[in-house]
Amino acid sequence: xxxxxxxxxxxxxxxxxxxxxxxxxxxxxxxxxxxxxxxxxxxxxxxxxxxxxxxxxxxxxxxxxxxxxxxxxxxxxxxxxxxxxxxxxxxxxxxxxxxxxxxxxx
Ligand code: HEC
Numbered sequence: 001x002x003x004x005x006x007x008x009x010x011x012x013x014x015x016x017x018x019x020x021x022x023x024x025x026x027x028x029x030x031x032x033x034x035x036x037x038x039x040x041x042x043x044x045x046x047x048x049x050x051x052x053x054x055x056x057x058x059x060x061x062x063x064x065x066x067x068x069x070x071x072x073x074x075x076x077x078x079x080x081x082x083x084x085x086x087x088x089x090x091x092x093x094x095x096x097x098x099x100x101x102x103x104x105x106x
Contacts (some may be wrong), residue, residue: 025096030090035072035082037096042079047101055079062104068095 031039031048040050044057063071072091075081082091098104 024097024100027093030086030094032095034090035086036074045098045102058098062102063098064104065095065099068098
């Protein structure tokens with residue numbers, strides 16, 4: 001519990017512009033630019049103009065918010081984990097964005 005509070009305050013400090021839930025503009029920026037390597041290299045997502053084919057096509061897959069958060073936080077298969085390079089706000093904005101544009105039900 002204490003650890004969670006600490007982690008949250010640290011990530012708020014580290015991030016000069018905290019994302020609001022459902023901030024899809026911010027999520028798109030994380031998808032296309034802030035994540036390194038960029039999600040676009042490996043995934044197709046038409047709203048982001050990406051056509052990567054190494055990972056699943058996210059338009060077709062329509063992952064849930066949970067699936068995105070788990071995959072990005074911990075990595076899956078050859079997909080790298082981003083928990084050290086992206087803040088939890090960035091990962092949540094990313095999940096909101098993908099769910100919104102790929103049309104999954106939360
Ligand atoms: C180096 C290529 C690569 C990059 C970069 C990458 N992915 Fe992936 N991703 C994959 C591969 C490959 C899989 C399938 C893994 C498997 O099922 O073994 C995957 C799976 C996924 C899944 C499905 C997880 C599941 O539940 O099956 C989601 C959602 C996802 N990626 C989102 C993202 C997002 C968002 C980013 C950017 C932060 C990203 N990926 C960056 C290659 C990548």
